[in-house]
Amino acid sequence: MPNDFKILHQKVALGETVTINMDIARLTTRSKVDVPIIVSRGKEDGPCLLLIGGIHGDETNGIEIVRQIVAAGLHKPEKGTIICIPLLNVFGFLNQRREFPDGRDLNRMFPGSKNGSSASKFAYHLMTKVIPKVDYCIDYHTGGAQRFNYSQIRINGTDEETLALAKIFGAPFIVFSKSQEKTFRNSMVSLGKKVLLFEGGKSLNLDKIVTKMGIQGAINIIHHLGLRDYSSKILKTSTENPPKVIKTSKWVRAKHSGMYRSYVSAGQRVEKGVNLGSISDPYGEYEKIFKNPQAGYVLNSNHSPVVIQGDALFHIGFE
Missing domain, CATH: 2.40.50.100 (RNA polymerase II/Efflux pump adaptor protein, barrel-sandwich hybrid domain)
Structure with a gap:
């Protein structure tokens, strides 16, 4: 990671934490809608990890996980970079809805288009302005429409490094689930990024157990990637009770x-x-x-x- 690290036209120095607003859309009142992107760099170069929640505006538990990570200062690395986007789909969050205002599912619009719908433009800006800096990603989701997901990591199941990372995350289940076309995960994987998709809880709901699992998983990954020494925070249960690998469902x-x-x-x-x-x-x-x-x-x-x-x-x- 070069010392002239720049994201959304703003430089971030080694050892610095900055919040950059991604301003690419407006409400019908012409009020700006900013998406805060929290960028933390360690004092040494290293890999870049993205923690992202709220691709669906009603999936509040994923937002809460990333929020708590930031509030507790767990996102500040000693080495490398951690980028946190607690809430991507601000529009959906304001309306407590899954979709974008144009009625589209943002997670079916990637990698997006510079001249497409508002959701497609939103996806395009994320993929072109932020994602090129990213090496690894944890994408936090929940079940929708009153369906509760037990804590699980979803991966394609074809990449050995991603499977190893999923085991390190420590969720009770690892589910082999091929990513659909035009999803954020599929677009990331096609670029060679390593993506863990966490599913836990249900929409418009906060679950303390799910939140704790999502935070602990991030701690495990941050430690494993050498971004920060979290030896004292690694739970023995994550190694004593390995995740169950679900190959079909x-x-x-x-x-x-x-x-x-x-x-x-x-x-x-x-x-x-x-x-x-x-x-x-x-x-x-x-x-x-x-x-x-x-x-x-x-x-x-x-x-x-x-x-x-x-x-x-x-x-x-x-x-």
Whole structure:
């Protein structure tokens, strides 16, 4: 990392921490919408790690993880650079919505276009102005639409270094999940960046256990990359209880519409044939219990009390 490190036209010296506002969009009132990017450089050169949350505006738990990392000063390296973007999709956050104001999912617009939609332009500026400096990335997400994700790291499963980093992060599960086209992760990987996508919790919700896991994982990665000595903060459990590697998975979907209640929790192992939950009408005349079709681990559980036929109820993973 050269000493003339520059990002968004601003120089950041060794040992310096600066907040740079990425100003590329405005509200309909013409008010500017700034995206604070917190850049911290150590006193020596080294790799660059990006911690980013809030690509989806309603995924508040990811935002909280990066926020707490910054608030506690954990983002200040002794060597190399750590870039923190606690909240990328400010528009969605203001409206408590997943999407951009143009109705598009920002995480389906990468690598973006200089002359495209507002979401596409936003993605383009991030990819051209910030990402060239980045070597490694932890991208924090949550489950959407009342679906709770048990803490997990998602990777493509084809790169050995990324798999090794996922194990070091220390989440209970590593899920092999091929990234979709035009996602942030897919665009990053195509550039040769090493990306860990953390999933934990659900939208518009803060979960203390998920937050703690997301922070600890970042500490583990920062230490491993030699950015800062966190020997005293590395938990033994991360080495004594290695993550379970999930190579395949499937969704259990509602076969009926109605009021829904779950009998199992996210994170637990469920054997084939056990009762997963039930769906009933609101009037006490009908209730249907459904069973688990294949033994595995519950990666995601729907917390909605009312479901429609075809809704995803459980995401079951298999080693």
